[in-house]
Amino acid sequence: MRKMLAAVSRVLSGASQKPASRVLVASRNFANDATFEIKKCDLHRLEEGPPVTTVLTREDGLKYYRMMQTVRRMELKADQLYKQKIIRGFCHLCDGQFLLPLTQEACCVGLEAGINPTDHLITAYRAHGFTFTRGLSVREILAELTGRKGGCAKGKGGSMHMYAKNFYGGNGIVGAQVPLGAGIALACKYNGKDEVCLTLYGD
Amino acid sequence: MAAVSGLVSGLLKRRFHWTAPAALQVTVRDAINQGMDEELERDEKVFLLGEEVAQYDGAYKVSRGLWKKYGDKRIIDTPISEMGFAGIAVGAAMAGLRPICEFMTFNFSMQAIDQVINSAAKTYYMSGGLQPVPIVFRGPNGASAGVAAQHSQCFAAWYGHCPGLKVVSPWNSEDAKGLIKSAIRDNNPVVVLENELMYGVPFEFPPEAQSKDFLIPIGKAKIERQGTHITVVSHSRPVGHCLEAAAVLSKEGVECEVINMRTIRPMDMETIEASVMKTNHLVTVEGGWPQFGVGAEICARIMEGPAFNFLDAPAVRVTGADVPMPYAKILEDNSIPQVKDIIFAIKKTLNI
Numbered sequence: 113m114r115k116m117l118a119a120v121s122r123v124l125s126g127a128s129q130k131p132a133s134r135v136l137v138a139s140r141n142f143a144n145d146a147t148f149e150i151k152k153c154d155l156h157r158l159e160e161g162p163p164v165t166t167v168l169t170r171e172d173g174l175k176y177y178r179m180m181q182t183v184r185r186m187e188l189k190a191d192q193l194y195k196q197k198i199i200r201g202f203c204h205l206c207d208g209q210f211l212l213p214l215t216q217e218a219c220c221v222g223l224e225a226g227i228n229p230t231d232h233l234i235t236a237y238r239a240h241g242f243t244f245t246r247g248l249s250v251r252e253i254l255a256e257l258t259g260r261k262g263g264c265a266k267g268k269g270g271s272m273h274m275y276a277k278n279f280y281g282g283n284g285i286v287g288a289q290v291p292l293g294a295g296i297a298l299a300c301k302y303n304g305k306d307e308v309c310l311t312l313y314g315d
Numbered sequence: 316m317a318a319v320s321g322l323v324s325g326l327l328k329r330r331f332h333w334t335a336p337a338a339l340q341v342t343v344r345d346a347i348n349q350g351m352d353e354e355l356e357r358d359e360k361v362f363l364l365g366e367e368v369a370q371y372d373g374a375y376k377v378s379r380g381l382w383k384k385y386g387d388k389r390i391i392d393t394p395i396s397e398m399g400f401a402g403i404a405v406g407a408a409m410a411g412l413r414p415i416c417e418f419m420t421f422n423f424s425m426q427a428i429d430q431v432i433n434s435a436a437k438t439y440y441m442s443g444g445l446q447p448v449p450i451v452f453r454g455p456n457g458a459s460a461g462v463a464a465q466h467s468q469c470f471a472a473w474y475g476h477c478p479g480l481k482v483v484s485p486w487n488s489e490d491a492k493g494l495i496k497s498a499i500r501d502n503n504p505v506v507v508l509e510n511e512l513m514y515g516v517p518f519e520f521p522p523e524a525q526s527k528d529f530l531i532p533i534g535k536a537k538i539e540r541q542g543t544h545i546t547v548v549s550h551s552r553p554v555g556h557c558l559e560a561a562a563v564l565s566k567e568g569v570e571c572e573v574i575n576m577r578t579i580r581p582m583d584m585e586t587i588e589a590s591v592m593k594t595n596h597l598v599t600v601e602g603g604w605p606q607f608g609v610g611a612e613i614c615a616r617i618m619e620g621p622a623f624n625f626l627d628a629p630a631v632r633v634t635g636a637d638v639p640m641p642y643a644k645i646l647e648d649n650s651i652p653q654v655k656d657i658i659f660a661i662k663k664t665l666n667i
Contacts, residue, residue, distance in 0.1 A: 232410065234406075263443070264443065264445070265441060265442050265443035265445065266443035266444070267443075268440060268441060268442075268443050269441045269442060269443060273441040273442065275442040275445045275446045276445075280406070280409050280410075280446070281438075281442075281446075283434070284433070285429055285433050285434075288402065288429060288430060288433060288434055290402070291398065291399050291400070291401070291402020291403050291405075291406060291430065292402050292403075292405055292406035292409065292430075292434055293406060294399075294402070294403045294406060295402060295403035295404060295405060295406020295407040295408070295409070295410065296406045296407065296409060296410040297406075298403055298406070298407050298412075299406070299407045299410035299411060299412045300410070302362070302388065302407070302412060303411075303412075309410075
């Protein structure tokens with residue numbers, strides 16, 4: 113009943129023009145950017161570190177929020193599919209529901225925000241979020257998890273073995289990705305390109 | 316007039332005494348060195364890393380002169396951490412370079428075998444064809460002289476077991492150069508099992524092997540000696556022992572066909588089967604342990620294929636003794652196949 117009334121009122125109010133003053137009042141509650149203080153990092157073989165304040169614009173903020181929401185929902189769905197045994201084997205997720213509360217979407221999105229698409233990234237087995245932020249579609253990821261040939265690895269890789277351009281997986285053996293990442297960085301140095309390789313370890 | 320023409324023709328008949336030019340003798344070490352040098356020159360993306368490969372000219376001097384020629388960027392000395400530098404090499408291969416990763420011996424590759432198998436061999440398949448790993452792992456394999464158990468293992472069977480890897484095992488200089496060049500140009504991970512005792516042995520280098528584009532196709536065996544009575548299949552150093560055994564038996568009227576496998580994986584069964592169908596007898600010879608070895612695989616595949624119906628006797632394997640390699644010389648000598656063991660196996664198969 114309440115829902116019907118709300119729907120009716122929406123339709124009726126939508127038909128009329130909103131007065132201009134009301135619109136102005138509404139927009140005063142939104143800021144266009146926000147400033148954040150960042151903790152100073154320890155430095156290793158560098159003269160200066162990253163800046164200690166940063167500004168997040170509304171556009172970027174909405175973009176990141178959308179990405180995080182997508183990853184969250186994808187992971188929740190993957191979790192559900194895993195419980196239904198539609199996803200088999202291992203399924204290490206970024207969401208808070210599997211094993212321990214690990215809400216890691218922000219890590220994937222934040223890291224991607226800090227690098228370029230031409231930079232490189234390699235991680236351990238909790239890789240779905242990074243696979244998305246590095247450019248693959250949710251469809252390809254879920255198809256891979258459910259073992260379909262439309263998956264990014266044609267169903268041959270599974271949860272821990274997803275690859276994309278400049279994304280080297282998804283590595284099942286704990287710690288193996290660390291020297292691999294160093295090797296990718298060696299290739300960047302060898303080729304003389306101004307690229308970085310992010311190597312992730314530790315959950 | 317007749318006397319003069321007779322003299323002239325006599326003079327013309329005399330030729331200056333001449334000998335054929337001495338055939339070029341190249342050691343296996345120099346052949347590998349040449350192969351790597353040519354590939355390093357041909358492709359900027361090829362580089363070599365390993366322990367002592369640069370400033371020391373290689374633990375066994377196989378990479379002599381390369382650091383002087385190509386410098387720090389392309390010939391890289393690594394710390395003693397196989398798992399670390401093999402991982403780095405695989406990562407570099409994933410990112411598009413073409414590394415040659417040297418293990419001082421393949422015994423140490425056990426430290427890094429996770430990177431070889433899980434990160435290199437399986438990746439192209441696991442990624443659905445998206446991520447090739449064009450890497451070469453090379454180094455001496457198998458028994459040496461007096462280095463005892465932890466430094467004498469043969470890894471042909473272990474690496475030959477894994478899909479996703481190519482495994483080659485050169486015997487002479489020609490094999491060494493052709494196979495290392497093919498391995499470097501191959502887009503798959505290739506394991507090159509060299510032999511330390513063969514490094515210093517010179518072989519005749521045919522003219523085609525002196526070319527910069529001399530390649531030996533991976534997956535093709537070579538018939539080193541034609542024969543009719545029995546097929547003897549081997550790889551790496553034992554090929555030499557087989558040829559010696561064949562020479563001895565030839566005096567007794569037994570003609571052995573000696574096949575040098577050259578590649579362990581993918582195995583050239585066509586050549587072996589064709590030979591067995593001709594000779595009706597088979598002996599396999601390898602330096603590694605018998606259980607689940609290269610010989611075992613050959614015998615199993617012969618049974619599964621058409622050649623089985625042509626066998627007149629069960630196939631026999633001559634292998635290393637099923638023990639960790641002992642130290643004492645007399646024990647060590649008797650733990651690897653010797654010429655007398657090969658002759659014994661051949662005679663037993665032929666029932667003579």
